[in-house]
Amino acid sequence: MLKRDFTAEQMMFRDAYRKFLQQEIVPNMETWREQGIVDREAFRKAGEQGFLMVWPDEVFGGLGDDDFRFEQIILEENQYALTGDWGSTLHSRLIGPYLTRFGSEEQQKRFLPKCVSGETILAIAMTEPDAGSDLAGMRATAIDHGDHFLLNGNKTYISNGINADLVIVAAKTDPTNDPRKIGLFLVERGAEGFHRGAMLKKMGQKAQDTAELFFENVIVPKENVLGDSSSGFIYLMEGLAEERLIAAVGSLAMAQKAFDVTLEFTRDRKLFKRSLGDFQNTQFKLADLRAELDMQQVYVDHCVNVHRQGQLTAEDAAKAKLLTTELLCKVVDEGVQLHGGAGYMDEYPISRLYTDARVTRIYAGTSEVMKLIIGRDLYRNEAVPFIDRDMP
Template sequence: MLPRNFTEDQIMFRDAYRKFLEKEVAPNVERWREQGIVDREIYTKAGEMGFLMVWPEEKYGGMGDEDFRFEQIIIEETANVYAGDWTNTLHSRLVGPYLTRFGNEEQKDRFLPKCVSGECILAVAMTEPDAGSDLAGMKATAKDMGDHWVLNGSKTYISNGINADLVVVAAKTDPENNPHAVGLFLVERGMEGFERGRNLKKMGMKAQDTAEMFFNDVQVPKENVLGDPSKGFIYLMQGLAEERLIGACGFIAAAQKAFEVTREFVMERKVFGKPLSAMQNTQFKLAELRTEIDVAQAHVDACVAAFNDGKLTAEDAAKAKLYTSEVLGRMVDEGVQLHGGAGYMDEYPISRMYTDARITRIFAGTSEIMKLIVSREVFSEGFTPYIDRS
């Protein structure tokens, strides 16, 4: 595999975070899956160690280093201990940046320190029963009442839905005159009219709390609006490239782990007196997957570098999300097949990885939506062959 060029500080960070996971996370994963939610304390423990939100400025409690590779390390190492259910990156790198990109100084001072420490857990509520990848179809509304907004509507499939203390809620602010006018509202735990449904049971990602949310005449103060209340749709679009990069990093990390456990299994499993790894079919299957994973990893690393330089496009992020989720799907499927009957047993990691992986082709935009985004680039007037790009 090609060298990845992490800095010395990042290598030390990886080692420290790996030890944290071994002590505080790995021993609890099974219990979290059984109870359907991670303990809130894991956020504060990660916050105390500086592993929750590393990028905010030091005055908010962070390291002040926005190099995405720190988050990439967190994603990779979390996957390595089968703890992808703990959506720490959703809190720290997907939702958190909304506060710094679009929030004012008062909002940052009020919320960021508690987010960095883990006292305040974050979620974002976009998806509705009839509006998933198509955000323009949302029905939640917010009405300007002068000194506050009144929020009504419902959201579903919200990750961190039970644990969240602060939810970035998207709602239409002028549905009659401008259906594309959307605001982002900071809804806090305990606000009157804000209710949560049950913790939804899922095929995989068992420890990730996922819930419905209901907003019945919730009075949201003006100081809890992020930026311009008519430009939320634009704000959401700006965050989607990073969300898909986060996904791609996690998907390829999971594929790496699935490959590792499958390789170990086929080297130990005997068939007709020989290790399964001695069979040419096994060798060819894993050679193909090793190649796909390494190529995907190189593309993801290039996307991380582009993101750090402010040059990651929506199209390239979509390609990364599309390809890594598909590679992961192939890897876990082949992993189960090569495990044989054992692969269908919950006690084997590959079984859980198989069910956990299925959602990756759906959330953060389905594979079909990713193809649509890429096709727009392919058929645009400004499209140039790769060899012609500077």
């Protein structure tokens, strides 16, 4: 068993969050998966108990502790409870920090308290039908009209798209002269010209509401612009390392869960009057997976610690995201195979884990994009060998 680095306070937080999931979230997950959306009350209950947004200052209702390990605990416990498609981290740690990193004091006072309490649910709208990982290819525009911007465009595959009360929308602000100038705009529920499509049906993660969003001449007042209206591309890039670390933590926790349910199944399953786990083939496959999981856990925990010091690079985050998501898909595939016919039945957790896992190699940047990021870094002039010959 690997020794991991969590404080006593964080271990108490883990126990409390685990109980919260068992009491408030787990009993409702099947209903939410069937309806394709989590009840808004889940966000409010999490907010009431301090589990929704930990990092904001106490003046906004948070705990004022920015230690990423709190979110790591939330991600891990959600996967172990099979509640990962609730997606609270999307609201809490992936989108919420945009308000403090780039928002004005007035914006923070206006929006953060209700985000912390769960009254306001967040979404971010970047992806378009013809622009996913390539943000420069987006077509949405926000044209300056003096006291406001006029927003037009379509977004798709937006998580929390139905539930969201506040959407951060990325749009080009100078599409003719400089297509890399992108702004981030706060669009509130009920804004005239803001429409939502029907919930999109997905392969997995079915409780996470996903939708298309449409913006037709939406007037966005200047006070709803995040930071500089031409620096959104830089803002989005700044948050990508943490976003990919979030993906890595969640994917690895899901892989650990898939391994555990598979190991338990092979201990109980009888084949030719023997336990499936007694066969050398089973033991070798699970031994390989156990070793890979442990090694990647060490690296992910290292990335978390580096991130806490503000030193996580885009390249190291890409490595974590690439390897954990690829390993996850390997673990769930082996898990289904070792379950046999049972693995194809939704009554067994491995079936749900299999379908939930596939998108992890796509969101937050595809595996191919992660390889591009890592590969380009290898050919930079300042790149240094892993072992520096000048080291003492």
